[in-house]
Amino acid sequence: MTAIKHHISEPLLMAYAAGSLEHHYALVVAAHVSMCDECRAQLAVYESVGGAVMDGTNVAPISVDLKDSVFARLEAPQVEKKRQRGFGVFPAPVMEALKGKPPRWKSLGFGVRQSILSDTKEGSVRLLYIPGGQEVPDHSHEGIELTLVLQGAFRDETGRFGVGDLEIADDDLEHAPIAEEGAACICLAATGAPLRFKSWMPRLFQPIFRI
Amino acid sequence: MLNVETQIEIMERPVPPVVRRRVPKRDVKTIDAQQGYSDQTVWMLAVKAQQDRAAFGCLFDFYAPRLKGFVMRTGMSEAQAEEVVQEVMITVWHKAKLFDPHRAQVSSWIYQIARNRQIDVQRKEGRPLPEELMHDVETEHDASQIMAMEQETETLKSALAKLKPGQREMVEKAYLGELSHSEIQAETGLPLGTIKSRIRLGLEKLRHELKELRQP
Numbered sequence: 001m002t003a004i005k006h007h008i009s010e011p012l013l014m015a016y017a018a019g020s021l022e023h024h025y026a027l028v029v030a031a032h033v034s035m036c037d038e039c040r041a042q043l044a045v046y047e048s049v050g051g052a053v054m055d056g057t058n059v060a061p062i063s064v065d066l067k068d069s070v071f072a073r074l075e076a077p078q079v080e081k082k083r084q085r086g087f088g089v090f091p092a093p094v095m096e097a098l099k100g101k102p103p104r105w106k107s108l109g110f111g112v113r114q115s116i117l118s119d120t121k122e123g124s125v126r127l128l129y130i131p132g133g134q135e136v137p138d139h140s141h142e143g144i145e146l147t148l149v150l151q152g153a154f155r156d157e158t159g160r161f162g163v164g165d166l167e168i169a170d171d172d173l174e175h176a177p178i179a180e181e182g183a184a185c186i187c188l189a190a191t192g193a194p195l196r197f198k199s200w201m202p203r204l205f206q207p208i209f210r211i
Numbered sequence: 212m213l214n215v216e217t218q219i220e221i222m223e224r225p226v227p228p229v230v231r232r233r234v235p236k237r238d239v240k241t242i243d244a245q246q247g248y249s250d251q252t253v254w255m256l257a258v259k260a261q262q263d264r265a266a267f268g269c270l271f272d273f274y275a276p277r278l279k280g281f282v283m284r285t286g287m288s289e290a291q292a293e294e295v296v297q298e299v300m301i302t303v304w305h306k307a308k309l310f311d312p313h314r315a316q317v318s319s320w321i322y323q324i325a326r327n328r329q330i331d332v333q334r335k336e337g338r339p340l341p342e343e344l345m346h347d348v349e350t351e352h353d354a355s356q357i358m359a360m361e362q363e364t365e366t367l368k369s370a371l372a373k374l375k376p377g378q379r380e381m382v383e384k385a386y387l388g389e390l391s392h393s394e395i396q397a398e399t400g401l402p403l404g405t406i407k408s409r410i411r412l413g414l415e416k417l418r419h420e421l422k423e424l425r426q427p
Binding site for chain 2: 009011012014015017018019020021022023025026027029030031033034040043044047048049050051052053054055056057058059060061062063066067069070071073074078083085086091092093096097118143144
């Protein structure tokens with residue numbers, strides 16, 4: 001694996017560890033951690049802080065019969081939820097979001113495709129497939145946009161992003177990522193709101209494609 | 212408290228020096244160090260090694276009231292909180308074999324289980340989790356590393372206790388889910404650097420170990 005240069009920011013890791021990060025962003029964080037030992041170790045630090053905070057919380061007395069009912073259930077057979085493992089370029093949390101099936105790509109034109117994993121009022125997360133050399137329409141977005149490269153690479157005004165790299169774009173960044181020549185670039189991208197494309201063509205299609 | 216010697220899987224005792232048999236240095240260190248494990252770790256390892264119910268009872272008595280207090284502070288009702296406590300403790304029992312004392316301290320491990328459970332209860336879509344690392348469950352315990360992890364957790368706790376009230380409140384708020392990601396980002400009072408410098412050693416070790424796990 002090539003060295004990962006762009007990592008998760010500390011506030012994002014802390015929010016993920018605390019469980020307060022919205023689902024669409026949490027998926028990208030979990031996917032990056034699956035690929036990046038550095039961030040896995042950092043996350044462990046933030047989880048230790050969580051454990052310490054929990055230990056320091058005021059205790060709440062528990063009902064008298066709770067312990068008995070826990071002990072009574074220890075022998076009961078456990079239904080283990082089967083968790084997806086990573087497959088190909090897709091790390092385990094992405095496979096989980098795909099429910100173990102291949103992505104259902106929808107064309108956005110110019111060879112660009114997307115597969116929406118989750119789309120709510122809070123935000124959305126999708127897989128993007130951008131042919132080598134192809135530009136992603138110029139867009140701005142609401143809230144931060146997280147883009148994790150799963151295959152290939154892209155460049156924009158802020159630098160080059162290869163496999164495992166995570167771009168964190170604030171809402172004031174208007175960028176035009178271009179996939180590097182060669183293999184198609186596959187990304188996992190999450191935004192706080194629907195993407196707004198600036199050129200007229202994609203804007204017309206936005207309601208249809210939910211981008 | 213439970214008798215430490217009966218709870219730990221490595222039973223071999225150092226031979227007294229009068230016998231003049233050579234004792235491998237590592238064994239002595241391992242056994243000495245076990246005397247220094249926290250109660251929670253001793254209990255957890257006993258549950259992991261031999262499904263020790265008495266040890267699990269001790270874990271329950273220690274963690275259940277803390278878990279309940281913690282979960283209720285995030286806004287859950289008492290009944291809901293007890294439901295979460297129950298599920299978390301049952302998961303602790305069944306997943307005990309996955310507990311790795313080199314990588315996480317008991318509180319940190321249980322904290323994660325509680326968070327996952329809470330998010331699964333609150334949201335339709337479960338919490339996205341990183342891919343689990345494959346690791347050999349049978350690996351021998353490295354007592355010095357476990358001790359180092361424990362010591363750092365203790366220093367972390369005292370570092371938290373020594374923070375200025377305002378700062379500590381921000382850390383608590385963050386972990387109780389009262390701060391959004393952007394609020395955490397904007398909050399300059401969060402002493403992340405201070406906290407993290409306390410666990411630098413563990414971080415280095417963890418990195419090293421993860422690297423080894425990646426080796427084919």
